[in-house]
Amino acid sequence: MTLRTVFNGYNLDELLTDDTGRFVTLSVSGRGILKRRLDLTEMPGMHGAKENSALYDVREITVRFLIEDKTSAGFRDRFNRLNGYIKGRQKRLEFTDEDAYFIATLSDASIPDEDSNSLVCTMTFTCADSAKRMNEKVIEVGTSESTHTITGQDETPWEVNLTFSQAADEFELETDQGIYILLGFDFIEGDRLTIKYEGREVWLNDDMDLRHSIRLASNYELLKPGELKIRASHACQLSYEERLY
Template sequence: MYQFVDTQPTSDTGGTSLSLQTVFDGKNLDELLTDETGRFVTLSVGGRGILNRRLDLVQMPGAHGSRVKDVTYDVREIPVKFLIADATNEGLRERFNRLNGYLKGNEKRLEFTDENAHFVATLSGANIPDEDSNSLICTMTFTCADSAKRMDEKVIEVGASESTHAIAGQDETPWEISLRFTANTDKFELRAGDIYILLGYEFIEGDRLIIKYEGREVWLNDDTDLRYSIRLASNYKMLEPGDIEVKASHACELKYDERFY
């Protein structure tokens, strides 16, 4: 039988700050797994600093060393150290079962409450000590195949008059366009830097249009696939950091995430 553990927060949790909490797929683990008989406390998080890089080196005949041909970012690993405790051993097992349920799914949104950013992550492993107590300090590791750190969504209001906007971040990023037509028209056109989108279709007042870079999805009123309406003149590209000029035939929103490494 495990020993009884005091389930109220104390100073013996490794100096944790209650401002650091783990949120996976929209579920705050610290809140969901803490109650009158037990708790889950995020103690520390790694892997959010400098990211390893893969160097593609080419040896040059007759030259010292090598030349860097290309540089890419490595897969990001995020270890999360946490305390999990319960008043009874049966309760601890049940709390682990709930934790496993919250961590299901691949490539889900992972965020921490001390930073205005998120990752796309999958749980890849865990280090759980021998259960000789009903209070355990463990580590779970998330793998981000796409290693980018994404800031919260940004929205550009695009109109018929040309305007300039600064795209922040350290790398190119996908985008989404959304609008609702206020009058009948037979096309939609948008320019945003090197991006050019031209659709031909008989839109009517009230129609809602969504265009996504990823998958080149085009949806009318959320249920009609309009990819066939994309004209060949269109130029699908990711948004590049820097100043861009934007303009559209109809007022719309251009949404994107700033990406950092």
């Protein structure tokens, strides 16, 4: 598959290539092994040091690309359009040779002297959240306990979605990983409920904030890779994205 750069939904190679010029992704670096920040304490009378923690560093992804046009005016216009496509903070960055994406912001660029209408340049994207995210996984949750395998390499947020098939005055979801959600509300048949780990959001029918319905016994935890046992008071879907480093 041809390597192409997609930022915030914009396929740069496709949008900036036509009969008079082109944008070509040549190479990408920064998607491999990620450095860690080690917190070390030197101990008197001890060889080496005590390791307190090891945290993943900020990820920087550098894209090397060719941009060219038949005319100087067209070349400048192509750069102007590129600038428009890569603006914005914490947007989705992905490449067509891998089924994964990053949350990134453009932080730097290296542009040679513009002595021709064909240049090889680089642009660097910074991922403050250094995780590599794979596509969404969906688990069908029933009223009887079932066992599933959470894939990926690190803890990850989750989302629960369901549509009530009949009236109910509560919704409960429980796992053996410590996640427990209990909502008290008079739901009616056809109500759509969405519960998100991030922001502790609870939405009814996409527009009614139901965070006030969360009972004190509820406990929000990230999903951990490995075996998960789960059940719910009503059939629902639990979705998450694999996180890799």
